[in-house]
Amino acid sequence: MCSFCGFSPDQSSCNALFCVLVDAGACNAAKSLLDCPGFTPEPASLEDYIQCLSRAGMVEDAVDMLKRASFCPSVATWNASILGCLRAGRTDLIWTLYEQMTESGVVVSINVETVGYLIMAFCAENKVLKGYELLRELLENGLHPDNVVFNALIRGFCKERQYARVSEILHIMIAKQCNPDIFTYQEIINGLLKRKNSEGFRVFNDLKDRGYFPDRVMYTTVIKGLCEMGWTGEARKLGFEMIKKGFQPNEYTYNVMMHGYFKIGDLVAARKIFEDMCGRGYAGTTVSYSTMISGLCLHGKTDEAQSLFEEMFQKGIIRDLITYNSLINGLCKKGELVKATKLLNELLAQGLEPSVFSFNPLIKGLCEEGDTQGAIRLWKDMCDRHLEPTASTHDYIITGLCKEGNSLQGMEWLLNIPRWKLKPHEQTFEYLINSLSQEDRLDDILVVLDIIFRIGYRLNESTIHSLVSKFCRDSFHFPDLWLEKILERN
DNA sequence: ATAGGGTTAG
Known part of the structure; x- marks a missing residue:
């Protein structure tokens, strides 16, 4: 008897039901039907099933099915599984799939889609150069991948600051008539601006000159980059330009600007933006409040930050880990360790999972206050929670021990x-x-x-x-x- | 697929 349907159906009803379930994307139901004794689905529906599993993110099940397959899966099925693994961040499974695929006789090197996924898998593993080598192989075979793959390579090389490679890929794209799209430019601008390279801004302006129309996301990205480089004036101008082009700033844009103003210490402007956001109904979020709280704390306005923290509670806005960490950090900087400790305990009582940033400021504060033993207790607590101390955590404790005349213990710590x-x-x-x-x-x-x-x-x-x-x-x-x-x- | 908040120490 079948545990799924409750009676013993014949082979053909099972198969029909299986097909319907797979078509409907009901992986779990289809999976339990497989337990039906004596039921062997047809290869075609099994392939559909494997693809269905992959799309649903049940990649381990998909890989398992492929491993046990008594038939020769089609390239489409292999590709669907590889893509599923890529999306699930399981690049480890991709390499086993690739091996099996080769063993089953598929010539992977001429399969653009598969190779594209492999390139992206290398990029995801920060092995961009290996991905690039695969790209070269494709090109030698007279093939070229999709823009998505090129974009992944560009992102990887930006991360590694290999800007010569970035421009090489751009040239390949143009030569192959895969015109760089808005996402390509976004990768470049993002990749450059994140690394505080003003070149990103130049690319952005160049792009506008050539008739590309940046969208709201793109504007927000560039505004953020400019703010991070301290070019708040340029960022503001871009904000106006964006409005003129018909894009209303949303909570992302506002938040980025607010952050920028805090960074240059213009609290008046930052508060003004927060008010504007309120007027537009964007301000009542965890993120906007956290930005305010961390920004105010950065400039010693701990009291104001604390009242905003209270206001969140009154308005029923969720305070998450980052909200807590921001205020804990601010309080510690002011030496208000008792209050900060209370907040840490509150964070834990809320059932939030603390991070290193929840502990580090307190450890630092305790060491500076001369209570290094207390700091060490917190350090142990942190390690018990499987949080990895940062290098600076060690710095605080070693220095603290030395200050207290415990240089021997400091050395032992080292x-x-x-x-x-x-x-x-x-x-x-x-x-x-x-x-x-x-x-x-x-x-x-x-x-x-x-x-x-x-x-x-x-x-x-x-x-x-x-x-x-x-x-x-x-x-x-x-x-x-x-x-x-x-x-x-x- | 695309965008936002918490990291040191100066």
Whole structure:
């Protein structure tokens, strides 16, 4: 008997039902029908089923079906599965699929769609160069992929700041008559502006001169980039231009501008935008409030930020992790650690999952206040939640320990940072060396110096002077090799 | 497919 339909249907009814379910995109129902004893769907409907699974994001099931397939799947089915994996971010599965596909006798290299997906998979794994090599192979075979694939490569090369490659791809696109579209330009402008490269703005203006019409998203993107580069004036002009072209700024645009004004410290203008947003009904969102709160905190207006935080509660606007983190950070900067701790507890009580940014400001504050042991307790709490401390977290604690005369513990902390993890700040080492030196821990200094050299840091001149004189005064054997290293590096 | 808020230390 079938657990799905409750009776034992014959093979052909099962098949008909299976087809209907697959057509309707009801993957789960179709899946349970497969458990029907003795039911073997026809290859054609199985292929449809695999494609259906892939589209629905059930990629593991799709890959599993392909693995067990007793028939030879069509290229369309392979492609659908690969695309599904790409969308689900499971590039790992793509490589197994690719292998199987080759084994089953498909000549992948001449299949533009498949190769395109593989290129995008490489890009998603930050192996853009490998994707580029595949592109070259395609071109050698007289083929070229879709714009989407070119755009992915451009995005990848922008990320790697390989701008020569970016322009090379643009030229290939034009040569192959795949005219760069609005998305292509968006990748370039985004890719450049995100990296604070003014070239992005030039490309944008060039694009307008050539008759492309930027849309609202594009305007917002460029305005954001300009704000990040500190070109708030240009950003404002662009805002007006956008309105003149008939695009009303929406909550994204407003938010980006607000952020920009906070960045240059123009609180009046930022508040004005917030009011304008209110007037248009855009301001009542978690994001707009968070922007206000973080911006106000950035300029020490913690009280105003706190009242906005309260206002959110009264208006029933959800306060999310970023809202909490913004205010926690602001309060800590002002030394209001008790309030900040209360907020952290509130965040946890709300069932929100904290992030490193929830803990870091508090750890920093506690260390500065002289309660490094309290900071270490928080650090442990953070690690118990499987949050990875940042390099600066270590900096706060090591410096804090040194300040409290615990330079030995500071050194132990340093030694406990796993090798492969982020390295502490150069200044932290300086601090540690000076503290150890004050406590006459010459052996320990040698240990720390060894780490400094291995990382490739250099020491401050005054630190070197005091170290050398200290070692000489105490007629301590200072290894010649290290003396050489110090001198050679400074 | 496309856009927004939390990161150091100066």
